[in-house]
Amino acid sequence: MGPNMITNFDLFAIIPEILILILIVIVMVVDVFRKKIENNNIISWITFIGLTFIILITALFLFPGDEMDYAWGGMIRVDAASFTFRLIVLVGAAITTLFSMYHQEVNNKGEYFAMLLVSVIGMSMMAASSNLIMLYLAIETTAIPLYVLVGFLTKNNFSVESGLKYFLFGALTSAVLLYGFSLLYGFSGSTHFAEILVAIEASKIPTGLLFFILLLTVVGFGAKISGFPFHFWAPDAYQGAPTPIAGYLSTASKAIGFIVIMRFMVSIFSSEPQSWTLLLAIIATASMFVGNLLALVQKNIKRLFAYSSIAHAGYILIGVASGTTLGFKASMYYLLAYLFTNLAIFGVIHIVEKSTGSNEIDAFKGLMKRNPGLALVFLIAVLSLAGIPPFGGFISKVLVFMAAIDANLIWLLIIGIINSIIALYYYLTVLRITFTDSEEIESQAVYYGWKLALAVCVLGIIVFGVIFSPWLNWLEVASTNLMLFH
Amino acid sequence: MENNLLFYILILPTLAAILVVLLPTTSKKIIRWTAFGASLIPFLLSILLWFQFDRTQPGFQFEVQIPWFTAIGSSFHFGIDGISLPMVLLSTILTPLAILASYNIKDQVKAYMALFLFLETGVLGVFISLDLLVFFLFWEIGLIPMYFLINQWGGAKRNYAALKFILITMAGSLGLLLSIQIVGLTIGSFDMDKIYELWPGLSEANFQKVIPLGLSLSAVKTIAFWAFVLAFAIKVPVWPVHTWLPDAHTEAPTAGSMILAGVLLKLGAYGFIRFVIPLFPVEANRYAGALAALATAAIIFGALAAFAQKDLKRLVAYSSINHMGFVVLGIAAAAYAWQSTDQGIITSATIALNGSILQMFNHGLTSAGMFFLVGVVYDRTHTRQLDELGGLWAILPRYGAIFVFTAMAALGLPGLNGFVSEFLVVRGAWHIFPLATALSMIGLFLTGVYILKAIAGVLHGPRNDLWIAIPEINTREVWVIAPLMVLMLWIGVWPASMLNLINHAVNFFF
């Protein structure tokens, strides 16, 4: 294909993004014209319905199956992996939208949803990028709206501060990343992953430098997935952001970080797997320990689950660090199950926060008595995080552990297991508080939109825990094709 | 019916116990009479057994075998021979009498009666078991009702006494259990027929294959022998493992002591005869002398201790040790002679063993009687201290006569049963263990001393005015003691009735 010809295939490849753009326009327009009354959820509903529509279209018509190909002159790669992660992002955004309803400071503002949608576009592009420039553009397209969203609660100093922190941290890591990219370009002469790989295999880049580049890129991507030691932004950001956004960050944004790592490692550093597998394994170990141990002492529930999130990034990294198809498949499955799980967690936190006005752990006291349905959803989600059947978290953990065995990373396996045990302690404690210790607190009405979101999440958690064959087959394709890079 | 007679005798008391439990609690009278009536049935059946038993036949009769734990080779195998038949008879005679003696128990009568009946099944089971494991089963089962009888209805120190009783006995049984397991494992079955057949001829190699103990067969046999001996010795009791007895007998309720002394002690002696000697002849022979020495010690020390007592019941308790010593002496003689070729020794041993078994029966009668009489006095005076009693002859002449009669039987007065059995033992043991026997005769003398002291303490001497108005021995009580007295006289005057049976069995034994 000639450099200036935009083929049908190219357009076809980005239909979802085009649709999202249209949705953004609709949202902004409606925002201008709607009545400015309290709790008017029309924008959120429009966003949600729009996203659902897009999800359906994508799922039903755009599954690439076994094919993989480049589009837009090699900028993006259309394969099952990018499809999967695009779906993850879309679903995550849809559920986040549902949770954002009735939340006064955000659902009145069309910009909120517009920013959300822009970040969706960015993330989808990140998942599909096969070119350094595309990748960087996508990263920034994602990051900037996210910075805004995190600090969205302008009246809350802490929120603004955490937004700022996130921005600074993100900007810094992006700069590091860019430096790494520039080095890659400089030595290989191309920005396209496949061509860079050719250059590396032809030994155009000295090994030491390659390793340095690896470190640089790991800094950037590590921040995205909130792995140690690039996680410092996470607890504050999660705590300060509007809770639905925290949920979104911890699931969709993290997922995208992972697919980028996977693609990047497999394509650019595939000739020296030992270097990055070991590095990632170390980061995984550190993330798990730091996340779990610090979660033990938290009193704020959002921070607790922020640290829990960091730990889970560690578990997922185990799958990536094994560097095999099984490993990638395991990580992808984990991210899918984790999507529903963590969104549910933050959703519940959000609802409790609305009624009690606090997000200390104590706000959950006796939740079972005042709002049993909510407590049960919380229970299911926490148990899934702890890795207890019959929920998705169990299957995910088993898969990741099997990947570790398969790759002979027994030490990593043992660390993962030890950490599961540590984590169980605080998960059980949270559950205990939820189920005992009753307090006289008003129960919060759970609105329809929230109920829908929670139902979808629970369904997801259980389905991924029990009927996992179809997903695994699909992911098998995704991960295999991911590895077959050229 | 004939073939299952033993089984019925065994099971009826339990069924009766269950029946008693189901009766309404309020009507004590019905409970008592039901229990008594029900206990008479096994007695009648055992009389039937007595007459149907063919004493000229060796081996066991009325055998019953019901599969139980086939996976390890154990079954409910019962049978009776001339050695166990007197014991069965003794048990079935004493139980109704004990129940009759307990009519003045007012507290929780139902439980009391039920426990007695369960106890009867337990002791009967021991005597008729022809399977080692089942023997052990009944041996242990018998402990529980007795524990509760002492614990619930006993005297002041009953908690201590009951616990001591059961723990010491169980501790002794541990070695027994282990040894039984060894035997069962190496033979592949717990059935006595097989064991009698295969155990003597067990080869070293076969043994080592089964149990990798690292010890030689003879060493294991010695250890097992002592384990068996210990368990049975505690029961008899042989000095020096007799310490549980005085407390248990003293603190138990009257009827409890009757059965305890009358029957339970015999379980141990029976175990010696049935198992220790046939299974471990070499070791038994080797250590027979030690056994005889211990028997003598029991006789002498038992008598001396009895003499020293101020409590009447405790005196009678020690007298049991004294009398059972004779039983053990006779057994020791038999042990020595088991595989001997010397006809003289065999004859003496036969006589001695005859005496032992008869003494078991006799002592059962006399000690039950003595304990009962102690109970009669206690019910009226609420004391058992000899210095508080005294001069009762004048107040209770009938009781006095009965008391003297029974005491004389215990003493071994010729013409009453005690004499016959003690004479036989001494006569037989003299040839084999002259020294021990000589010393034992001193014990005989001492027996007279303490018995007379007892009589004097209770019946003679200055009258204590507290007791002037106490009632005479009543009809029910007479009914309890009368059968015993009749038997004491009967056996004293015509011992052949019992000895015939025993003699045949003992002859077959050798």
Add this chain to the structure above:
Amino acid sequence: MGFPILSVTIFIPLLAGLIILLFGRQRQSWIRPIALVASSLVLLLTLILWASYSIEQAGYQFIEYIPWLPDLGISYHLGVDGIGIAMLVLTGLVVFTGVLVSWNIENRPNEFFSYLMFLATSVLGVFSSLDLFLLFFFLELAVFPKYLMIVIWGSPKTRNYGGMKLTLYLFIGSVLALIGALAIYQASPERTFDLLLLENAGFSPEMQRIWFPFVFLGFAILGGIFPFHSWAPDGHVAAPTAISMLLAGVEMKVGVFAALRVGIMLLPEGAKHWATWILVLATINVVYGAFIAMIQKDFKYVIGFSSVSHMGLVLIGFASLNYDGLLGAGLQMFSHGVMTALFFSIVGMVYDRTHTRDIASLGGLYKIMPWATIGFIIGGLVSMGMPGLSGFIAEIPIYMGVWRVAPIVAIISVISIVVTAAYILLVVRKVFFGDLPQEFEGKIKDITIKDKIAIGVLSLFMIVIGLVPGLMVPLIETGVNHILVILGGA
């Protein structure tokens, strides 16, 4: 495939639990009847299983098989042999009597009974699983109901500590076993989780020797093996009555059962290699447990440590790896399960009325609750191995089995019989006989009819098996013979 009786049995409690959980709040009066009906059905079904199991045919019966994830060799595979059926019956019994004994729970009954039902499903599932993955699936299902039940309804002072300790320990144990299980999966030629295939997989001796400790120890922790047993007394005592019954009566058996199924049957060479160690630890269990029980001041702790001691006997039976030992172990699993359920239920009855478990403050309860006393005495007799009851039937083969292998163990373990007798008799005398303390006079009532039924049913089983062992022995034998084939062949 026929009627999927195993699946039905397993999932009835789950269904009942869900119904109770979702609708119980509005319809309070339905909760207990639903629970009772479900547990009675389960008991009935397990008894039917027992009756319909064909002894001549032996082997695994009532098989159900649905592929679940063929790529990874995971399938929904159910089936039971003789030992499994005994365990299912035990579960049915304990859950049934547990429901009866908990009838008067006032605090959040809908949650209580629904979690109890979930626990039942988990346990029934483990006993019936013929797929390693499925086994873990069911096993882990129990984690949260256990924790929540202790923490919400347990005894106020110790429930948080006891519940967390128990859950963490058990989780650690199951995770340890999971590592071993994954290794087994990894090493299997067909890359499968299916137990039947794995039995014939022919693992190398080195592999077996390395991984056996993981699997066996991991599961044995759930069974309370020394020195990882301390969760048992604390956890059991902290738990509410029905949960103590289930935990000690059934969950501990889940542990040793899985140790048998996955450890011994899949890795026989490993078992033979490590048998001596197991014997050592198990003997310590038996003796140490008994001695510690003797010095306890809390009534429930006595029973808790007594369980540790008796589970040691099961492990001894396993470790002898011969016919007698395995037979005895299987019987002991059943007998001890029933006995300990009985014990804990009575302790619960006492506590509900007197609100204390301090032995020194109790006394004379026989006058008020004679049935409970008799029940406790029967349980106590079983505990000391009194012949005529199921405890003796179980212990004799175990001793005989270990004689063949390590006679010294038999000699040492036998001490525990007397020690057990001592503390049982002392506890009985102090708590049930003697004088009723002043504060209880006129204030406490006898146990309810349901309690009596529970006691009666449990006692009946122990007596009947004790007198007629032939009812259960052939059943267990089928499982034992199969294991012997595996041990002999491998």
